[in-house]
Amino acid sequence: MDLGIQGKTAVVTASSSGMGRNIAHALAAEGANVVLFARSADKLEAVADEIRAQHGVRAIAVPGDMLAQHDVARLRRIACEELEGPDILILNTGRAPNPLRATLDETDEARWTQAYQNQLWSVIQVAKELVPAMLGRGWGRIVAVTSASVKQPMPHHSLSTVFRAGVSTYVKHLANEVGHAGITANCVAPALIDTSHRSGQAAYTPEQAAARKRLTPLGRMGSQEEVCGVVTFLASRQAGFITGSSINVEGGMVGAIF
Template sequence: MQSDPGPDSPTTGTSSQRVAIITGATGSLGRAIAHRLASAGFRLALVGRRQPVLDELAAELDAAESGIVTTVVADLAEPGGAARAVTHAHDRFGRMDVLVNNAGGWSGSALGPFAEKSEKDLRAELEDNLISTVLACRAAVPHMLEQRYGRIVNISSVAGIIGLDGHAAYSAAKAGHIGLARQLAFELGKDGITANCVAPGPVSTVQVRQMIEQGHPGIQTMLEATPTGRLTSAEQIADAVAFFASETAGQINGQFLVIDGGMSSA
C-alpha cells in the first residue's frame, strides 16, 4: 500500500515550493481563494479573462503575502486555452501541484425555464462551467502524473445536488464537476492525485450582492430556504479549498463538501 509522501517529500515539495493554478481568478471567489492559498505559502498561477483585474490581484498578493505570482489570460472553454494556461504555469514554476477549477458562473439574465432556453445559451453555459473544467484537468493531469502528486479541487455548487428554478444547464454542469472529481479520484488515486469538490450555496460575491439589491427573486428564494438565513462568505469557501489542497486531506478523495448554511438539508 502506498503511503502519503508528506508535505516535505521530494514528490510534493515544501509548502513554499508548491504551485497552485486558480481558474476564474478575477471574480470575488477566485480572489479569496488566491489570498488564502498565498497565505499558506503556495506559488500561484492566476487564470482569467481580464488582464487588468489579474494584474490588480497579483499586486495585492505580492503586497499582502509576498507570494510568487504569475498571470495568464485565457478562455478555458476555447480550443487550446486550458493547455496554454497550464503550460505557462508549469514553464514558470516547473511544477503543477494544485488545480482549483473555479472558472464559470451564472447570471440572473441567463436563468429561465429549460424549455425556453436556446441551444446557444445551453451550450455556452455548459462550456463555461463544465467543459472549461474538463479541459483544465486534462491539461494539468499529465504534469501531476509525472510528479506522482496532485490535488484537484472543483468548485461545484449546491445546484449540482438539488434542483433550483431556472438552473438546468448550470445544475447539469455543477453535477458534472462532482462526477468528474469522483472519476478522477478513482482513476488517479493510485498515482498520488486526489480530486474533490466544494459545493457552495449562495456566496457573498459582488454579483450576488448586486442581485440582492436589485431584488432578484431567485436569490431571495434561496436565502429564504437557507436555515442560517445568510450568505456564505467567499473566505469560508477559500478555507475549504485550502483544506482539500493540504496534506491533511491527503486521504480524502472523490468527495464533495457542501457549504450552504443547510439549504440542501430541507
C-alpha cells in the same frame, strides 16, 4: 494550523475576480505560489500584484481562455517552466447565461451550448492538459467549484445544474484514476453565498435576501471566506485521505441525509 502547502504551486482558473480571485488569495496566504488564469489581462495582473504585495509569494498572471487549447497549453508550459508545477489545480468557472429561466423555458440552443462550454467543457479542457503534468510528482490536489444545486436543484438553475453535475461526475472519475499518483480530486458545492463583492453593492433586494436566508437553518447567507476556507483545506496536506467527494457549503440548505 500548517496546511503543508507552503511553496507548492497552485493554478487557479477564472481568477481575475470573484470566487477565483478570493481562492487565489486564500492559497497564497498559506504560502502557495499561484498561477492565475483568466481572459482579462489587466484585471489578472492587478490580482497578481495584490497577491505578491500581501502574501510575499510568487504570482504569475497568464491571460487566456479556458476554451482555447493553445491558451491552456501555454498555461501548462508556464506553470511547469516557471514554478515547477502544478501541485494544486483549482477548477473554477463563470456562471451560466443570464437571466436564469424555468427548465421548460430554456429553449434556446445557443444558451445551452454556452453553458456547456463555459461550465463543463472548459473544466475538461484545462484538466486534460494540466492533470498529466501532476502525475509522477507523488502529490497533488484537484478541487472543482460546482454548486449545491447539483445535490438539491434550485428553481431556474437547470442551465447551470446540468453541467455542474457533469463536472462532479468528471471529477469523481478523475479521483478514481489519479489516486495511485497521490493526487486527490474533490468538489466544493456552494450555495446561498453573498456575492455583493462583485459590484460593491447588495446582490439582492431585502426581500430576496430574506427569502434566501430562510432556506438555511443558520438564518444567514454564507461568506466568500467560508467557501475559500473549504477549498484551501481540500488543497492541504491534512485532506490527503479525502477524494472523490463533494463538500457542501450551503448552510444546511440541502435536505438529504447523505
